[in-house]
Amino acid sequence: MDRTEAAKRDAARQAFDLVEQDSVLGLGTGSTVEAGLDHLAARIAEGLRVTCIPSSRRTTAAAAERGIGVVDLAEVGQVDLCIDGADQIDRDHRMIKGGGGAHLREKCLARIARQRVYVADRGKLVERLGRTWLPLEILPYGAQFTLQAVARIVGTETRLRRGAYGPLRSDNGNLLADCWIDTLEDPAGLDRTLHAVPGLLETGLFVGFVDRLIVGDPDAAPIR
Numbered sequence: 001m002d003r004t005e006a007a008k009r010d011a012a013r014q015a016f017d018l019v020e021q022d023s024v025l026g027l028g029t030g031s032t033v034e035a036g037l038d039h040l041a042a043r044i045a046e047g048l049r050v051t052c053i054p055s056s057r058r059t060t061a062a063a064a065e066r067g068i069g070v071v072d073l074a075e076v077g078q079v080d081l082c083i084d085g086a087d088q089i090d091r092d093h094r095m096i097k098g099g100g101g102a103h104l105r106e107k108c109l110a111r112i113a114r115q116r117v118y119v120a121d122r123g124k125l126v127e128r129l130g131r132t133w134l135p136l137e138i139l140p141y142g143a144q145f146t147l148q149a150v151a152r153i154v155g156t157e158t159r160l161r162r163g164a165y166g167p168l169r170s171d172n173g174n175l176l177a178d179c180w181i182d183t184l185e186d187p188a189g190l191d192r193t194l195h196a197v198p199g200l201l202e203t204g205l206f207v208g209f210v211d212r213l214i215v216g217d218p219d220a221a222p223i224r
């Protein structure tokens with residue numbers, strides 16, 4: 001394991017150390033969350049009782065591989081803690097997420113969680129959000145018109161995500177798309193503007209979600 005991976009694993013372990021007995025835990029999606037699941041499984045083996053709510057089928061599968069059971073969000077009355085990763089984070093803890101296409105459920109889960117902890121390696125920290133593709137989830141009905149409306153707003157390119165068998169769908173059955181963002185002066189404002197487009201279901205802009213950020217530092221992490 002290289003230093004960056006070791007740092008990511010260490011940071012994810014720190015996040016999963018925050019899980020309290022008999023709590024409800026929201027699990028984000030991605031390699032960072034998965035880097036901490038072995039530690040969560042070890043804590044469960046040692047007696048931690050926790051109810052896990054996944055944000056995606058990918059996370060459900062990763063948890064199952066480690067013997068961690070999950071339940072549906074509909075089955076709990078609250079979420080105590082949510083742990084997730086990010087693609088970009090700026091100084092004000094504004095984020096771009098959704099590289100893994102799970103941003104709609106991730107945002108739903110994070111919005112209701114009492115505490116939101118994000119884990120990122122140093123490479124995810126940016127001076128200013130942008131120079132990247134911003135993930136979107138859009139309704140299949142009229143998708144081309146939704147993307148045209150988005151393109152008019154951002155003034156740049158949009159694209160549908162495609163896999164080997166055609167357009168990629170989210171776990172919700174919707175289409176995954178992205179729009180190119182050069183510079184982003186007002187992430188919250190852009191999020192609001194994009195949400196006004198009918199058919200646009202969610203963006204990867206997360207503003208005001210971070211209660212705690214744990215950064216993986218490759219210079220500090222022990223190599224295991």
Ligand code: 5RP
Nearest residue numbers: 030031032085098099100102
């Ligand atoms: C998935 C996400 C992920 O949290 C984000 O893409 C980070 O992924 P990784 O931990 O693999 O770098 O938003 O929708």
